[in-house]
Amino acid sequence: MSLALPKPTRSLPKARQRIRAVSKRANASLHSQAWRLCSALVRNRAAYRCEVSGVLGTEAHHGFGKKAHPSVKYDGRNLFWLSHEVHNKAHEDRGWFREEMIRILGVVQYEALAMRATATRDQDSPSDVIAAAKQGRF
Numbered sequence: 774m775s776l777a778l779p780k781p782t783r784s785l786p787k788a789r790q791r792i793r794a795v796s797k798r799a800n801a802s803l804h805s806q807a808w809r810l811c812s813a814l815v816r817n818r819a820a821y822r823c824e825v826s827g828v829l830g831t832e833a834h835h836g837f838g839k840k841a842h843p844s845v846k847y848d849g850r851n852l853f854w855l856s857h858e859v860h861n862k863a864h865e866d867r868g869w870f871r872e873e874m875i876r877i878l879g880v881v882q883y884e885a886l887a888m889r890a891t892a893t894r895d896q897d898s899p900s901d902v903i904a905a906a907k908q909g910r911f
Contacts (some may be wrong), residue, residue, distance in 0.1 A: 777840060782854050786845055793810035804902075806903060807847055807903055808847075809907050810903060811833070811847050811849070811906070812833040812852075813835050813847065814849060814906060815853065815854050815899045816830070816854050818831070818849070818854070819853075819854035821854070822854070822857050823854065823856035823859050824853045824854050824855065824877055825853070825855060825856075825859045825873050825877075826856055826858075826859050828856050829856065830854040830856050831853055831855075831856060831860075831904060832846070832854075832855055832856075832860045833853070833854060833855075834852070834853045834854075834855045834860050834863055835851055835852060836850075836851045836852070836853060836870070836871075836886070837851055837886070837887070837890040841888060841891070842890050842891060842892050842901055844889055844892065845886060845889050848886065848889070850878060850882060850886050852878070853874070862895045873903040
């Protein structure tokens with residue numbers, strides 16, 4: 774006598790797909806909240822002034838961009854409040870903006886941030902960023 778196993782149903786894979794979709798939306802929402810919070814903190818830190826030129830700033834900018842390690846994505850030292858003109862120049866001439874970052878941060882902090890940007894360790898989650906900002910550790 775052999776036991777017949779039940780036929781696999783498609784509901785389990787579909788349920789997994791739904792869970793993944795919900796998880797992706799929740800993660801995207803957390804990233805969006807973390808970015809808005811970081812942008813506001815950087816804007817307030819700079820008192821709405823471009824951190825390079827001193828004129829009224831309009832945009833947040835990552836010093837180390839998309840290819841950098843995710844742990845520096847929401848780091849306050851990696852975010853700068855810039856005017857539209859300076860922001861465009863930062864994208865056009867990365868070497869120039871690197872020098873501006875060193876001027877703003879100092880060599881020691883810039884090098885520490887650069888090491889983190891190229892590190893291979895666990896990333897900070899958006900919820901960690903939000904918690905750190907609420908505790909004043911940004």
